[in-house]
Structures are given as C-alpha cells and as structure tokens.
Amino acid sequence: MSYANDMPKSTTRADTELSGALRIGVMRLARRLRAERTDASLSLTQMAALGSLERHGPLSPSELAGHERVRPPSMTRTIALLEAKGLVGRTAHPTDGRQAIVALSAEGRALLAADRRRRDAWLSRRLPELEPDELEVLRAAVPILDRLAQS
Amino acid sequence: MSYANDMPKSTTRADTELSGALRIGVMRLARRLRAERTDASLSLTQMAALGSLERHGPLSPSELAGHERVRPPSMTRTIALLEAKGLVGRTAHPTDGRQAIVALSAEGRALLAADRRRRDAWLSRRLPELEPDELEVLRAAVPILDRLAQS
DNA sequence: TATTGTTATACTCTATAACTATA
C-alpha cells in the first residue's frame, strides 16, 4: 500500500463512524444548551453580536457583520436595537470619518456574564451525576473539540 | 460538612470550570459544523423539520410542531414549503378526520442522506489529523455528550 | 365542548438595491 507512510492522514471507516456519532452528539448538546437560554429580552441574533464584541473587542459595523456572517444592513439594524437597550455604544473613528466604532457598554458586559452563569449552572448541575472517569473524559475532550472547531 | 455523604452529587469548583469550558467547546464546534451546511435550497428550519420526520417517523403537524418547539401555524407554513418541494407527503389519519399525517418522501430521505454525508465528510477529513489517543477520547466522549443532551 | 389544523395579521431578521458621506 502506498499509504504505509501516512496512514494517520488517511480516512478510515472507523473515522467515518466516529465523525457521524460525534456530529450528532455535539449538535444535540448544543441544541440543549441553546434551549437553556434564559434572557428572553434579547434575541439570539443580538446575543451573538454582543458575544462577538466581547470576544474581539470594539469593532466597526462592517467588521461585526463579517464576524457574524451577516450583511451590513442587517448589522445596522442589530446595532440600533442593542444601542437602544444601552448594551453597546458608538464612537467616531479617530481618523476615518466614514467609520464608526461599536463597543460593549458596562451593561452589555454584565448581561453577557449573567447569561453565561445561567447556562453554566444548568450544565454544572448535571456534571455531578457523572462518574469521575467520565468527567475525566470530558476534561480531555474539551481542547480537542476546540481544535476541531478552529480547523 | 453535611455534604460528606453525597459529595459526588454536589457541585464543585472544578465542575463549574469544566462546564464553562465544555459549553464553549461544544457551541464552537456546533457552529463550525453548522457552517458546513451545503444545501442552500433548504433553510435550517426546513432541514430541521425534515430531520425530525426522519428521527421519529410520520407525524401529525401538531406533533411535528411540538418536536421543533414551534407553534402549529408556523409548522403549517413549513410543511407547505416542504410539500411544494416534494420532500414530504401528507395522508389522512385512518380514524381521526381532523388529523393529517406528514411523512418523508423518497426525495426528502435522499436529501437528508446527502446532507449528512457532506457534513460527515468535513469532520472525517479532520479526524486523521488527531493522535490515536485523542481519537480514543472522542470515542469515549460521544455517549457522555448524548446523555447530557438528553437530561 | 374540546381538539386539530388553517387563515389572518403582525413583528423580527435577513437580504439586495439605491443613496449619502467621506477617503
């Protein structure tokens, strides 16, 4: 076999089965976590935009639209809603008069933190139901999931 | 401490940290997998309804709405769109004249299979980049993720 | 009367096209 030297790079039947099972498991748990959303005052769209600002820091509307994979007019609207709620603020770009800079307000930051605490609480309540060796598996799995997500 | 007898059922600080990391990892990977969606002819809403019919078999519109956590009028609309595309069919309930039965057509089943193959392919291509012991961790993690999702 | 499903209507999120202001 000419694959002898790069076996680890080929796709085996076991890989295919694992990828199917993993995809289903991850999607299911993500759906469950998403359903645990508590703060009904904000849509998922708005929460996502807020989360992007937290992850990346202050951004222009176009950059934010890019991160959220949304067109600029859609982000214009989302920003306006978040601004009306006092969760983000806008300032002028220091040198380019066309651009604006959108940043999280203290209220926005607090809301994100509260939302995250509530979600973590749901999962935290379930983890003690697992066996110690199962918790160990999850701990080992997290960095692998992260790497897959980034690739 | 009165918790001595049920330590495994209490929430430790390590649990809280793990739950935060796990939530982020799962949500990230789910987002990445979702972005791998290829068939642009169907919205996520429509794909999800189709998937429900595959998982649970033929359902009435109300049952389907329940599974998708959507109100009956919304499902009426979704079913109409899927029916227009030939992906589902409707038949009368054998005994209850009020109810309808919605079922996947052969075309709907084929579309789901093709979509799943594409997603699995993306993940399968990445798994060989992992070390054997990392693959073992993922294999062990899948049933745990499933149990968490169901609880 | 209660249940199943649809129709009528309205709100949110998204998009494309056209416009304004600045570079």
Added chain:
DNA sequence: TATAGTTATAGAGTATAACAATA
C-alpha cells in the same frame, strides 16, 4: 472612484387570535 454606513423595500420565519371541521 472606492469604501463605510444607512435607508427603502421585500421575503422568510415566527407568533397570537380567530375560524372551520371533526371528535
């Protein structure tokens, strides 16, 4: 002329309220 952002407008998805048909 090109870029950043907004406004105008339309389509899809969702909801509640009201209605029709059946149990």
